[in-house]
Amino acid sequence: MLASKQICTIRNCRLLAAAGRTNFRFLSTSDDVAVEGEWAGCKRSFMAPLRVAARGADILYNPLYNKGTAFKSGERDRLGFRGLLPSRAMNIHSQKARFLLALRAETSAIKKNIMLEDLHDRNETLYHRVLVDHIEEMAPLIYTPTVGQACLEFGARFRRPRGMYFSEEDRGHMAAMVYNWPHKDVHVIVVTDGSRILGLGDLGANGMGIPIGKLSLYCAAGGIAPHRVLPVVLDAGTDNKELLNDEFYMGTQQPRLQGDRYWNLVDEFMQAVRFRWPNVLVQFEDFSSNVAQTLLDKYRDDHLCFNDDIQGTGATALAGLLSALRARGEKVTSLGDQRIVIAGAGSAGIGIGQVLKQAMMEQGKSEKEATNTFFICDHKGLLGKERCHELNPEQQEFARDEDSGLPLLDVVKKYKPTILLGVTAVGGLFTRELISEMSVNCERPIIFPLSNPTAKAECTAEQAYEWSHGRCIFASGSPFDAVEMDDGRIFSPSQCNNMYVFPGLGLGATVCGATRVTDRMLFVAAEALATFVSEDDLKRGRVFPPITSIREVSHRIAVAVVKEALRENLATRVREKDALDLDSFVAQKMYYPEYVPLVEKTFV
Numbered sequence: 001m002l003a004s005k006q007i008c009t010i011r012n013c014r015l016l017a018a019a020g021r022t023n024f025r026f027l028s029t030s031d032d033v034a035v036e037g038e039w040a041g042c043k044r045s046f047m048a049p050l051r052v053a054a055r056g057a058d059i060l061y062n063p064l065y066n067k068g069t070a071f072k073s074g075e076r077d078r079l080g081f082r083g084l085l086p087s088r089a090m091n092i093h094s095q096k097a098r099f100l101l102a103l104r105a106e107t108s109a110i111k112k113n114i115m116l117e118d119l120h121d122r123n124e125t126l127y128h129r130v131l132v133d134h135i136e137e138m139a140p141l142i143y144t145p146t147v148g149q150a151c152l153e154f155g156a157r158f159r160r161p162r163g164m165y166f167s168e169e170d171r172g173h174m175a176a177m178v179y180n181w182p183h184k185d186v187h188v189i190v191v192t193d194g195s196r197i198l199g200l201g202d203l204g205a206n207g208m209g210i211p212i213g214k215l216s217l218y219c220a221a222g223g224i225a226p227h228r229v230l231p232v233v234l235d236a237g238t239d240n241k242e243l244l245n246d247e248f249y250m251g252t253q254q255p256r257l258q259g260d261r262y263w264n265l266v267d268e269f270m271q272a273v274r275f276r277w278p279n280v281l282v283q284f285e286d287f288s289s290n291v292a293q294t295l296l297d298k299y300r301d302d303h304l305c306f307n308d309d310i311q312g313t314g315a316t317a318l319a320g321l322l323s324a325l326r327a328r329g330e331k332v333t334s335l336g337d338q339r340i341v342i343a344g345a346g347s348a349g350i351g352i353g354q355v356l357k358q359a360m361m362e363q364g365k366s367e368k369e370a371t372n373t374f375f376i377c378d379h380k381g382l383l384g385k386e387r388c389h390e391l392n393p394e395q396q397e398f399a400r401d402e403d404s405g406l407p408l409l410d411v412v413k414k415y416k417p418t419i420l421l422g423v424t425a426v427g428g429l430f431t432r433e434l435i436s437e438m439s440v441n442c443e444r445p446i447i448f449p450l451s452n453p454t455a456k457a458e459c460t461a462e463q464a465y466e467w468s469h470g471r472c473i474f475a476s477g478s479p480f481d482a483v484e485m486d487d488g489r490i491f492s493p494s495q496c497n498n499m500y501v502f503p504g505l506g507l508g509a510t511v512c513g514a515t516r517v518t519d520r521m522l523f524v525a526a527e528a529l530a531t532f533v534s535e536d537d538l539k540r541g542r543v544f545p546p547i548t549s550i551r552e553v554s555h556r557i558a559v560a561v562v563k564e565a566l567r568e569n570l571a572t573r574v575r576e577k578d579a580l581d582l583d584s585f586v587a588q589k590m591y592y593p594e595y596v597p598l599v600e601k602t603f604v
């Protein structure tokens, strides 16, 4: 048995970490210093050099290779840039400390986001190390809520390109264009057309901030190496009048493509990326609801792809609700006995409905019984049969026989739900009256205002706790600080965001070479996430694990996804011996940001 924080070799660390042990320290060969060995099945037993087709200053200006002042003397000679850096060699820890000092001296979140993006552009290893080691502090800066502002100001603040853009002008050239991307082995693409960025509407090409932020999480939280990810904007124009008239807007300044012109653009893009990277996972992100489901249905059977807002959000909400039921002392199998109101019938609302319904059916409910638990509202009120002519097929599945168009508050009054979810992008929609009504009808109402960014949340954590007299179980799309009640009780709200699922789902799907992402993969991802929530978390009113354990969560989700892929005969890259120990198989594939020795390719 290891003593607490025992120092051991990297090889032992890897084995211990793969076995789920975290109470060790290890000696890093790259820095010659002892550092904490946080969860890291990903740490390699042998520091293989990275062969780079570059030399001299080109290495310093390549963010994937650059170590800045951490290049050691021998490397400076070997790679030909002695004299281009100050003499003293630092290590990643001192570099991180210096960066954090500067970052924490800044008070504006958007300026911190810019500092982080500048680091991202200079030194990816250090950037991801900062994220991995300080994910709780950094996630709100590179992701929601700050990424919303970064997208709004994308044009004005543009400095260096990252990712790829495809527009109608590129029709006929996309299969060639993908070869302009300088990395040959892309595993994950996050693509948006910018038509519904968070709850901020159509931001056109300025939506690029979202794929960049999501892919940073893929690397830091999901252990996908940075050279294996590609952020993409499909620039189909914008219907945002402000952007159409903005002299600094950098996207195509035309109204959005419609019909065949739009679908041909998407189709050529999908063919092009599959041509160069046949096994790439494509994550559709923040496509407006009028195309999101069609897009998914068009490609999901033949391509490795998923829609994060529909499927990732559904799985995350399911995990949160299973934990909330546990917190209420109810069986997780009682999901189908709840009355669930979903405010918002777009990608997220219907996606959540679909995943929850599937879970209820897995738990033994009939489809009719499962469907009957839902009351889904859009801005015209309850989805009902009388409104079927104006609903899409997915919404129609949830249309109720009665009370078509009943306003949200009246739905809550009449049907006395036990769960209220918000995915409307309407900040403040959950009023005092609505939350009080929830609390009259239910001892511990589950209230999840999931819209992003913070200003679009249907209510704040403080409001939900205050208006429910501290009885609600709360989780939100963007993070909220802890709330202290007048009676001294302190609640630390959870974040219910698809960031808990997509990195692990993507990791699992890519490491096993899955050929498709299936509904059951989403379901097992949700289960894996839910089982990560401890009794202690629940006692503190938390229904998601702390964000600090996101790499462990992703690892566990990935293992569950690989198992499911094997079960469904969809895994193409798992050898028999790997299948015997999937924990280690996945752990060993996880990228961990640390400096590795560089060696020039031509000399090897």
Ligand SMILES: NC(=O)C1=CN([C@@H]2O[C@H](COP(=O)(O)OP(=O)(O)OC[C@H]3O[C@@H](n4cnc5c(N)ncnc54)[C@H](OP(=O)(O)O)[C@@H]3O)[C@@H](O)[C@H]2O)C=CC1
Pocket (backbone or CB within 6 Å): 196, 197, 198, 199, 200, 288, 289, 308, 309, 313, 316, 343, 344, 345, 346, 347, 348, 349, 377, 378, 379, 380, 381, 408, 422, 423, 424, 425, 426, 429, 450, 451, 452, 453, 456, 476, 477, 478, 496, 497, 498, 499
């Ligand atoms: N926490 C998380 O992980 C995630 C959060 N989200 C967030 O969810 C939100 C919605 O996303 P998405 O579904 O794609 O967006 P959509 O625009 O597709 O859907 C919004 C839905 O809300 C409805 N709505 C608008 N106003 C009201 C109202 N006053 N009362 C009831 N319903 C209303 C709309 O109805 P109508 O069509 O009639 O206008 C529509 O059905 C965004 O803020 C997004 O950031 C999304 C994905 C993940």
Ligand SMILES: CC(=O)C(=O)O
Pocket (backbone or CB within 6 Å): 144, 197, 198, 199, 286, 308, 309, 451, 452, 477, 497, 498, 499
């Ligand atoms: C979290 C997310 O995917 C969204 O708000 O769109």
Ligand SMILES: [Mg+2]
Pocket (backbone or CB within 6 Å): 198, 285, 286, 308, 309
């Ligand atoms: Mg999204």
